[in-house]
Structures are given as structure tokens and as C-alpha cells.
Amino acid sequence: MTEIIMSRQNSGIFLTPDNKIGIFTSELKDNVWTNIQPFKHNSNEYMIMHPSLNENGEELFFVSDMSGGYGGTDIYYCKLIGNEWSQPINLGSAVNTSQNEMFPFIHSSGNLYFSSAGHNGLGGLDIFFTKKINGEWKDPEPIAKPINSEFDDFGFITDSLSETGYFSSNRNKSDDIYYFKFITVKPEIIEKCDSMRENNYCFVFFEPGTSDTTKLFYEWDLGDGTKIKAFEAEHCYQKPGYYEVKLKVVDTLSEEKFTKIVTYSLNIEDIEQVYISSVDTCLINSEVIFDGTKTNLKNFIIKEFSWDFGDGNKAYGAIVSHIFAETGNYSVRLQVTGMKDTSGNSEKACVLKNITVINPDIKKE
Numbered sequence: 001m002t003e004i005i006m007s008r009q010n011s012g013i014f015l016t017p018d019n020k021i022g023i024f025t026s027e028l029k030d031n032v033w034t035n036i037q038p039f040k041h042n043s044n045e046y047m048i049m050h051p052s053l054n055e056n057g058e059e060l061f062f063v064s065d066m067s068g069g070y071g072g073t074d075i076y077y078c079k080l081i082g083n084e085w086s087q088p089i090n091l092g093s094a095v096n097t098s099q100n101e102m103f104p105f106i107h108s109s110g111n112l113y114f115s116s117a118g119h120n121g122l123g124g125l126d127i128f129f130t131k132k133i134n135g136e137w138k139d140p141e142p143i144a145k146p147i148n149s150e151f152d153d154f155g156f157i158t159d160s161l162s163e164t165g166y167f168s169s170n171r172n173k174s175d176d177i178y179y180f181k182f183i184t185v186k187p188e189i190i191e192k193c194d195s196m197r198e199n200n201y202c203f204v205f206f207e208p209g210t211s212d213t214t215k216l217f218y219e220w221d222l223g224d225g226t227k228i229k230a231f232e233a234e235h236c237y238q239k240p241g242y243y244e245v246k247l248k249v250v251d252t253l254s255e256e257k258f259t260k261i262v263t264y265s266l267n268i269e270d271i272e273q274v275y276i277s278s279v280d281t282c283l284i285n286s287e288v289i290f291d292g293t294k295t296n297l298k299n300f301i302i303k304e305f306s307w308d309f310g311d312g313n314k315a316y317g318a319i320v321s322h323i324f325a326e327t328g329n330y331s332v333r334l335q336v337t338g339m340k341d342t343s344g345n346s347e348k349a350c351v352l353k354n355i356t357v358i359n360p361d362i363k364k365e
Helices: none
Strands: 002-009 021-029 032-038 048-053 059-064 074-081 101-106 112-116 126-130 153-158 164-169 176-181 202-205 216-221 233-236 241-251 259-268 281-283 287-291 300-308 314-316 319-323 328-340 346-358
Touching: 021 048, 059 101, 074 101, 101 153, 112 153, 126 153, 300 319, 314 319
Parallel strands: 048 101, 281 346
Antiparallel strands: 002 021, 021 032, 048 059, 059 074, 101 112, 112 126, 153 164, 164 176, 202 233, 216 241, 241 259, 287 319, 300 314, 300 328, 328 346
């Protein structure tokens, strides 16, 4: 038995005076489509349309103009709990705008493709993609030309490898379906990469030529709102930056008390390197997020992020996710390609980070 899910106008036994588009399912039995059933959230008050199921069939994305949204039509999804669909959940303001969002397509990678007139595109409806990371939908990014154009582009769908697919456009004065094929130009690989170094924001402050006695009182103002009363002050800053450190020394026992104030300038900078933000240890068959946006290369304009996870899999993009299917130690490689501000020549840099993948069900003897 095969099941299909579709949008259609309420008709036949579902005919109502206020005819609205809804979602329906049908079963294929003996090459005949039968048993048409309405989606539980269909309504005579608003439209529900453009359905897209995720890979395991447990999340249904769709478009609706129901009340409480952000614009004309918004993207919603429902979760399959048992044999029932949950209440519709709006994807929120990161995805939905005051304009129309339509034609969602949830890819097996977790990328959600959709069309919108409300995000910053080339004109008319444009195709964007987003992904949920740590429970939040990322800001949508547009697909580049020639898929997007100054005309209406919509109805995007692609295969599991994101190599080929289809979309619709009115760029030739009518709504037509177009086929596309991505051609990936792989960057030249740097043969040797250094291991990533962690930034250190921790310091021990002391004043040369002074001694730790009960006669002297020391107070450090570390420039980030922290004050420590001690001969030596140990402190870890939260982030790089410029800090003005002040030390106040007070002689508390002499007949002629004196106060000495010393000021230091502390400039904390991240190490100049390609940087991978991720966990160091993860579970087998669990999604891991890898983020390259904290890369610190002076005067370097990054055009491409290329990832090699050390298990035969690769990915492209500033923020990617990966699932390791086997336990072990993996050397994850990130290479960035771009150019210096002062030259038009292509530049490359890379880094390695070790990731340990464990199986919590296997105990060491």
C-alpha cells in the first residue's frame, strides 16, 4: 500500500459553501487511488496547502493563512504523535514575514526550502533555505542565480544529494517547470593543516616589586566589572577585547598612609587561525553541529567553507551538521577559501580538530 499526501480544494463529500484549499491523503490499492481522507486541521475558515513530509514521515510542513500568523501566508508544521497530528506550529519570525511564504520542501538533510516575497531576494518570489539548529530556525539564505531571478521562483525540490532537482518560475512570461543540476567546483586541497589551538582568556595579575604583607592592601579592577582583593588576582575573561586594568595599593599600617594606583592596558585577541566550534566528544548516530564562523584571519574575505569529517564524508557551508556512524577518533578538517583585501588572488587556510565518538551502551572492562 502506498499513501500520497496532497493539496486540493474541498469538493465532493467535502463540499462546503466556503470552499477552501485543504490537505488530503489517499491510498494506492491495486493501482487505484482510493480512501481519500482530509487532514484533521482542514478548515472552512482558512486555507491549508503545499504539504511536505520529512524523511521519516513524522513532521508535516505546510502553508496556511490561518489567523495569528505573521503575514498573508505562513509556514507551519505538525508532529505525528501516535496516529494523530499535533496542533499546527508556526515556524516563527525568522522564517515568516509580513509577506507570503509558500511552497515548503523539507529535505532529508534537514534543510527547509521555501519561497518568499518578504526576505531580501532578487525580486518577486525567491527561493530560500533554512535549518533548525539547537531548536531555532536559522536566518534564511537565498539560493544563488540562476535558480533565483528577478521574477517569481518557487516550488523548489531536490534529490537526497542536492545534485539535481526542479523548480518553477515565470521568467519566460508563464509558470514553467525547470530542471537544474548543481556543478560543484571542488577547491584545491591544502596538503598539511595545523591542529587547532584554543584561545586562552585567563591571566594571573601581580605587581612586580611588591610583597604580600598584612601592611599592604591590594585591590584589582580588571576592566570587565570584576574586582578582586588579593596580592595576586586570577581571572578569566569571557571574550577578547581591550581592557583597562587598575591596581590600588594602600599602606594600612604606617603613620603616613599612602595609596598607589597603577593602570595597565590589556588587549586580548583571538589566535589568528581557522576555527571550528563544536563539541570535543559526541555520541554515535547523534547530530553534531560544526561552526566555522569564528574563524579569525585578518583582512581575509571567506568565500567558501569546506569540511572533511575524517570518515569519508564532506560538506560545504559556514555551519554544517554531521552524524558519525561509528565510534572512534576523527580528525575533522575545515578549509576556507577566499581572498585578501589587498589582492585578487585566491587564498586558502585550514585547521584540524580531533573529535571522539563514543557509544554509551558499551562499557569498558
